[in-house]
Amino acid sequence: MLLSAPELLKEESRSVVVRAQVRGGPVPVVILKHFRDDLVCGLDDQAGAEFLTRRGLELGPRFLAGDVDARLFVLEDLGRGRSLEELLRGEDARAATGGLIATARLAGQLHARTLGTQSEYELIRQALPPRHQRVRVENARFLLEHEGRLLRWLAAVGAQAAPGLHEDLEAVARTLADPGPFLAFTHGDLAPGNVLFTPSGPRLLDFEYAGMRHALYDALMWLVTVPLPDELVARADITYRITLSAQCEAAQVDSAWTRARATVALARTVNLFQWLHPRVLEEDREWAPGLSERAALLHHLARCRSLLAPVEGFPGLARTLETLEARLRERWNVPPFVWPALREME
Known part of the structure; x- marks a missing residue:
């Protein structure tokens, strides 16, 4: 050859x-x-x-x-095609909307068809130079080991942690480490640029952060990470849930579903404050193309608050993030990010 x-x-x-x-x-x-x-x-x-x-x-x-x-x-080679990001940055609202829904369905198929396959995946991964720690355990440890970075943000805006913050972080970390019925193979970096639309349908690219973890880790793309209209978030969520429910009974139970969404949303929102330094208070920078760090932080806080609303639990963490959001909104007046293709939906 x-x-x-x-x-x-x-x-x-x-x-x-x-x-x-x-x-x-x-x-x-x-x-x-x-x-x-x-x-x-x-x-x-x-x-x-x-x-x-x-x-x-x-x-x-x-x-x-x-x-x-x-x-x-x-x-x-999958051939040439347009990514979901290119669709969202284009001018065709129908193509962008259809692309997001197709991505949610693709993620649901990935997770539904890899539930209970952790042993098979580990055989492949550990046959290479082995990983000393599973990715889901790494995610859980990072959340707990860097709690101080969240506290640093609170101090910077003159706020205090609510009672029970640490215990709630521990509860979230336990779920990340052991997702139970939601354990599946995940892409790990399901960004719009990593979804390619080919003649054979949408395909996922770049599995550098892949591994067995909570299935809804990938759903964070539309639930929390990427700014999208609420209507489109709801459509992606139900599409993904229906697809995953074919093989995951827990996804069929409303209480389990809402708690799973809230748990991964909490983890990702805290992670963002762990990744970004409070110097953002003094200088805003680009976090992703067209989206500033301040806009990303406020978007994560608002989406997390929305996903927590129907859930009982995590009171210390919820109140802490609500206080942080209020203090940041007092300081910042940041216009929301809108994808060019979705302007008419806002």
Whole structure:
């Protein structure tokens, strides 16, 4: 098999991605991924693609081969297409809306079809240079070990933590570490730029943060992370829930569903305050293209508050975040972010 006509697609500190034509091989075009600096992310990416391929799930690019020593693996090329982010930044509201709903359905299919497969995934991942800790345990530990970063924000705005904050964080961390019936294989970075619409349908790209964790971790994309109209969030949520419910009985129970959404939303909102430094109080910077750090923080707080409303529990954490939100809104008057394709829906 000979490769020709290489095309550089991405060159970052973490990885290099090249498309190449194949002479005499089983597929006409392949994608080569070389992970340079972050071995864990590179191996998680490779393991995720190999896992889906072995299970026959055509939800991402098909894994073809890998060489750990070379830090290189090969994928089938999905062809050219538009990402969900490109649809949202376009002018076609119908295409953008349909793209988001299709993404929610795709995530539901991914999770429904990988419930209870943690042993199979671990066999693939640990056959590579093994991970010393499961990704869901890493997520839980980060939440607890960096509680001080949330307290730093409270001090910076002259607020105090509500009683029970630490206990609520521990409860959220326990669920992250042990999601029970919601444990599934997750993409881990379900951003609009990582969903590609191909002639065969939507496909997921880049599994660098993939692993077995709470299924709704991926649903955070529309629930919390990406600013979207409430109507569209509701449509994505019900589409995802219906798809996941085909295999997950817990997703059929309203109380379990609302608590699961609130739990992952709390974790992600606290994480954002752990990732960002209070210097944002003095200087706003870009968090994602077109979205500032201040806008992201306020959006996360508002969405988290909405998802917590129907849930009993987490009173200390809920009151702490409500106080933080009130103090930040006193300081900031940030216009909400609106995707170009969805302006008429706002």
